[in-house]
Amino acid sequence: MSSKTIPRRAVFCVSDHTGVTVEALARSILSRFEGVDWVYLVRSFVDTDAKASTVADEIVRIGGRLDDRPIVFTTLINKNLEKYVDTADALVLNTFSAFLPPLSKELGSLPSRDIGSFHGMADSKGYQLRLDAVDFTLSTDDGVNVHHYDRANVVVIGVSRCGKTPTCLYLAMHYGVRAANYPLTEEDLVSPRLPAALENHIDKLYGLTIDPVRLHQIRQQRRPDSPYASLDRCRSDIERADRLFRTIGMTPTDTTATSVEEISARIVKSMKLGDRPKV
Amino acid sequence: MSSKTIPRRAVFCVSDHTGVTVEALARSILSRFEGVDWVYLVRSFVDTDAKASTVADEIVRIGGRLDDRPIVFTTLINKNLEKYVDTADALVLNTFSAFLPPLSKELGSLPSRDIGSFHGMADSKGYQLRLDAVDFTLSTDDGVNVHHYDRANVVVIGVSRCGKTPTCLYLAMHYGVRAANYPLTEEDLVSPRLPAALENHIDKLYGLTIDPVRLHQIRQQRRPDSPYASLDRCRSDIERADRLFRTIGMTPTDTTATSVEEISARIVKSMKLGDRPKV
Numbered sequence: 001m002s003s004k005t006i007p008r009r010a011v012f013c014v015s016d017h018t019g020v021t022v023e024a025l026a027r028s029i030l031s032r033f034e035g036v037d038w039v040y041l042v043r044s045f046v047d048t049d050a051k052a053s054t055v056a057d058e059i060v061r062i063g064g065r066l067d068d069r070p071i072v073f074t075t076l077i078n079k080n081l082e083k084y085v086d087t088a089d090a091l092v093l094n095t096f097s098a099f100l101p102p103l104s105k106e107l108g109s110l111p112s113r114d115i116g117s118f119h120g121m122a123d124s125k126g127y128q129l130r131l132d133a134v135d136f137t138l139s140t141d142d143g144v145n146v147h148h149y150d151r152a153n154v155v156v157i158g159v160s161r162c163g164k165t166p167t168c169l170y171l172a173m174h175y176g177v178r179a180a181n182y183p184l185t186e187e188d189l190v191s192p193r194l195p196a197a198l199e200n201h202i203d204k205l206y207g208l209t210i211d212p213v214r215l216h217q218i219r220q221q222r223r224p225d226s227p228y229a230s231l232d233r234c235r236s237d238i239e240r241a242d243r244l245f246r247t248i249g250m251t252p253t254d255t256t257a258t259s260v261e262e263i264s265a266r267i268v269k270s271m272k273l274g275d276r277p278k279v
Numbered sequence: 280m281s282s283k284t285i286p287r288r289a290v291f292c293v294s295d296h297t298g299v300t301v302e303a304l305a306r307s308i309l310s311r312f313e314g315v316d317w318v319y320l321v322r323s324f325v326d327t328d329a330k331a332s333t334v335a336d337e338i339v340r341i342g343g344r345l346d347d348r349p350i351v352f353t354t355l356i357n358k359n360l361e362k363y364v365d366t367a368d369a370l371v372l373n374t375f376s377a378f379l380p381p382l383s384k385e386l387g388s389l390p391s392r393d394i395g396s397f398h399g400m401a402d403s404k405g406y407q408l409r410l411d412a413v414d415f416t417l418s419t420d421d422g423v424n425v426h427h428y429d430r431a432n433v434v435v436i437g438v439s440r441c442g443k444t445p446t447c448l449y450l451a452m453h454y455g456v457r458a459a460n461y462p463l464t465e466e467d468l469v470s471p472r473l474p475a476a477l478e479n480h481i482d483k484l485y486g487l488t489i490d491p492v493r494l495h496q497i498r499q500q501r502r503p504d505s506p507y508a509s510l511d512r513c514r515s516d517i518e519r520a521d522r523l524f525r526t527i528g529m530t531p532t533d534t535t536a537t538s539v540e541e542i543s544a545r546i547v548k549s550m551k552l553g554d555r556p557k558v
Contacts, residue, residue, distance in 0.1 A: 018544035020453070021303040028300045028354065029378050032390035042553055044544045071385070075307065091385045098377035099308050106350070106370045111311035127538060134445050138420075166413050169448055173539075174299070259406060260452075265297035265323045274321055 007067035008037045012059055014074040014085060019044035022095060026073040039066065046076065052084035059088040077111065126176060133172035133179070140180035141165055146197040149180055154271050155201055156181040158208035159189075159237040160228075161218045163255040163263065167208070170264045177273050189240040192247045206267050207245045207252030212238045214256045286346035287316045291338055293353040293364060298323035301374060305352040318345065325355065331363035338367040356390065405455060412451035412458070419459035420444055425476040428459055433550050434480055435460040437487035438468075438516040439507075440497045442534040442542065446487070449543045456552050468519040471526045485546050486524045486531030491517045493535045 011030060013023040019042040030038050041062065043055045063070035070090040076082045077096050086092055100111050140148050142165065149155055154171070156164045160183050168179035188195040198205060212235040219229035227233055245252045253263055268274050290309060292302040298321040309317050320341065322334045342349035349369040355361045356375050365371055379390050419427050421444065428434055433450070435443045439462050447458035467474040477484060491513040498508035506512055524531045532542055547553050 017307075018540050020540055020544065021300075021307045024300040025304055025374065028296075029375065029382070032356065032375075032379070033382065033386055033388060034391055035388070036386065044548055071382070077311065091381060093378050093381065095304065096308065096311075099372050100311070102370060102372060103308070103312065103350070107312055107315065109312060109314070112313060131442075131445055131539070134448065138444070141417075165417070166410055166452065169413065170452060173445065173449060173452070260410070261297050261299055265299065269323055 006035060006037045008039055009068045010059075010063050010066050010070035011038050011040050012055070012070055012072040012090070013040065013042045014046050014055055014072060014076060015042075015044055016047045016076055016078065016081065017044065019075075022073050022075045025095065026071075030071070046081060047078075049080065049084070052076070052081040056084040056088050059085065059090050063088070063090060130173060130176040133176045134169065136178040137168045137172040137180065141168070143182045143185075143197070145180075146182070149197070149201045149204070151178060152180040152201070152204055153178045153273055154180070154206050154267060155198065155204045156206050156208060156267070157184055157198065158210075158252065158255075159184050159215070159241050161215060161222065162208045162210040163260065164208060166260045167255075167263050167267070170260045171267060171273075174261075174264065175268055175273060177268065179267075184237075184241050184244065186237070189237065189244065192240070192243045194244070194248060202248065204271075205248070205250065206271060207241075207250045208255050208263070209238060209242060209245070209252040210254065211256040285314060285316045287318055288347050289338075289342050289345050289349035290317050290319050291334070291349055291351045291369070292319065292321045293325055293334055293351060293355060294321075294323055295326045295355055295357065295360065296323065298354075301352050301354045304374065305350075309350070325360060326357075328359065328363070331355070331360040335363040335367050338364065338369050342367070342369060409452060409455040412455045413448065415457040416447045416451040416459065420447070422461045422464075422476070424459075425461070428476070428480045428483065430457060431459040431480070431483055432457045432552055433459070433485050433546060434477065434483045435485050435487060435546070436463055436477065437489075437531065437534075438463050438494070438520050440494060440501065441487045441489040442539065443487060445539045446534075446542050446546070449539045450546060450552075453540075453543065454547055454552060456547065458546075463516075463520050463523065465516070468516065468523065471519070471522045473523070473527060481527065483550075484527070484529065485550060486520075486529045487534050487542070488517060488521060488524070488531040489533065490535040 011026055013019050013026050015022050023040065023042050046052055046055055059070050059072060072085060072090045072092045073095065074082065074085055074092065075095050082094065104110055139145055154177060156168055156179060158164050164181035168181045171177040171179040182198060212231065215234040215238065216229060216231045219234065223229050253266055255263055290305055292298050292305050294301050302319065302321050325331055325334055338349050338351060351364060351369045351371045352374065353361065353364055353371065354374045361373065383389055418424055433456060435447055435458060437443050443460035447460045450456040450458040461477060491510065494513040494517065495508060495510045498513065502508050532545055534542055
């Protein structure tokens, strides 16, 4: 191993709104560059001269403490606000500047400068659909209310602590998908047949699996040194669940090194749940 | 009202990964252009020649059915895959092309072409922190396990159905914030004093409120024509909650026309919960 220290470098994500999108973009792009320890600093709701000026000061101050000048990603459309940020010694990348000119040309119209153009999104139909999906997912978490499966878009199945709940919540919140989840318990796994609650919903099932050693670590945190958390029990649970998946001709997704975002995107793709209304 | 039809136009979001980021970026940018009915189509995991070629065909086929040629946002870093998309008659905007050249120059290094560079993110410490936060939030939803508030980063308070649960789940999933929520029930609101469970946690409290008419609509969906859903009851709940907020010197955030993403970003900002480790 090299003893060379990895340089720390600040990444400011500056937005006149939540900053969620610009941060995701910055992380996605910078993940392509190795050998730098990126320190992310999100500055949201930067919508006045005073706030923009404060952020510019921070860029100078915090940037100066790290190993190199900061990288700044902004979504500021207001040129006056952008000016403050531009004064700092940093590489400033403006998301809108890159894309608005070709879009304006294509559409033959100028973009709105209204920083509030996203504010009404809580009113939209797609937004309500997402909140209703979160309600549905919570009400059917962990195998309860199986009689609601008629209304589910997908029923995620797998052994306890393999990642079903966070995946379903992400599916609901991000995609507006009504995602129920059903834990394959020891009783369910004594025979390699589908539990009765799932029999009528085979088209909606999506299986998750996980490495037994990782499962053991996760269960240990939950119930240390319990039979439930033992490596033997984890191995046997996974083995029997995998046998059940094979019996019904399903290839489960392994969640061991796959994020909730990625599992969700795979489920949406393979179950054809995309292209639905959304904010 | 104008009787002019709003033109429908396809927006393809093409990614070799989940497509979540490129879609958010496209929506954020296109929300600035009014008078177009954007039809979003996300194409994720486009990581082979065959898949890129299929997407190019779709762009031509679906684009041809709508009112104008499609807009395509891509995050493809692989030039071979990008080539397929470029053949279609569409405005193609590549997120990486816009930002990689200035970054390469600044950093003095070339970006990795490994499309799998995000795949390990489920292993990171920040990712585990987010999953643990989701567990915490679920275990303290709706005022249960108040004895866990010592471990909470924030306790969101407000009347039933004002948006506490989805906000807390978003805080947990996106920011890794341990967010509990406590419903202000009729019993809690008989006196304008803090409920006993909250007394020791006043620094962690964040209040939400909502327009009574909107609350009435939401509660009607949940329990139609119940006393709980009546407009009178909604008005009285909100009035008394607002009085409680005033008593403790708190200005609640109005969730009526504010999205969960925006409320969460405001909470993170005002409670100084940002700049935490994250994937």
